[in-house]
Amino acid sequence: MKLRCLIIDDEFLARQRLLKLLEPFKSLSIVGECRNGKDALEKIRIKEPDLIFLDIQMPDIDGFTVYEKLQKKPYVIFTTAYDTYALNAFKINAVDYLLKPFDEDRLTIAIERILEIKKTNKASQLEKNIKKLLQNIEKDSNQFLTQISLPTKGRDFSINIDDVICFKSDGNYVKIITDEKPHLYRTTMNLINDRLDPMQFLRIHRSVIINKFYIEKCKYLSNNEYEFTLKNGIKLTSSRSYKPSIVSYLGTL
Incomplete structure (x- = not known):
């Protein structure tokens, strides 16, 4: 099952660069991108991503506040130009902390880490249901609309x-x-x-x-x-x- 991912960053060029870097990772499915914290809270509620790439410094709501407000918390990889927040990031069990400008090799390490965590963690019943759904969609891709x-x-x-x-x-x-x-x-x-x-x-x-x-x-x-x-x-x-x-x-x- 592909990991549903959401990109959250107030900088358009940063979002576009991350989208480009993520193209080779076929195990990920990008379900949307957000330009501020308010937009992120709404789309996370609707899209229910498995993983979010979350910038920390944003003009309306910072990344930590966004994460704290989530009732159902997805895996999070922080993407920021500042190294001063790393300790706080790992206190909330962030999967990784990427310092901008990171390259494809550094991103690969983060993706491999999340895939390993996903593989070893016991899936909840909801995850099992979604996995079954996506498997059926892939199996019947010629029969059903995609x-x-x-x-x-x-x-x-x-x-x-x-x-x-x-x-x-x-x-x-x-x-x-x-x-x-x-x-x-x-x-x-x-x-x-x-x-x-x-x-x-x-x-x-x-x-x-x-x-x-x-x-x-x-x-x-x-x-x-x-x-x-x-x-x-x-x-x-x-x-x-x-x-x-x-x-x-x-x-x-």
Whole structure:
């Protein structure tokens, strides 16, 4: 299973350089980048990365404060131009502390360290479920959608299926909701549902399909209907006809 990684740094060039250095590491999957602490707290909550590359000195919230505010703490590799924070970094069990400008060799040492820690640590039940999900996605990559290509001003724009929070019917289109912005895709809900991995997506209404990874909570309302709250705050109500699949999903939690 690839490690889901998030890059947090207020300097654009620093983020771009780290992205370039990480390209050879096929065991990592970059799920996003953040330019400040506030953005980091929100994206970490939604994306739930396994590993964050975290700058320390940022204009709004410093890296240590970001890490302290996290309820579920991912592995952290600090990236900074200052060596004065190293002791504090290792006090909170940081995987590594990279001094800018670090090179590919130094980054490789840090990545190998996190992979070894990940390998030897006993996985939680959630990690096992995610691993099983990703294995199924890779196994059925030819069968299920992994990306959706949208024509945009004469060129194709691709959306990674993992970044889709939910699909909603919108007339002759399907609205694709991501944490960035919604996109319209000319297709039907039935066609899109047939191409989605049922291990990852749950249809709760003829006009709504949810990415299970983004479900925050689910509660029973009445009359065989359920209310789903997603990690971005969206609340969606199911229809009675989809109760069996919903009950089956709840039984796996």
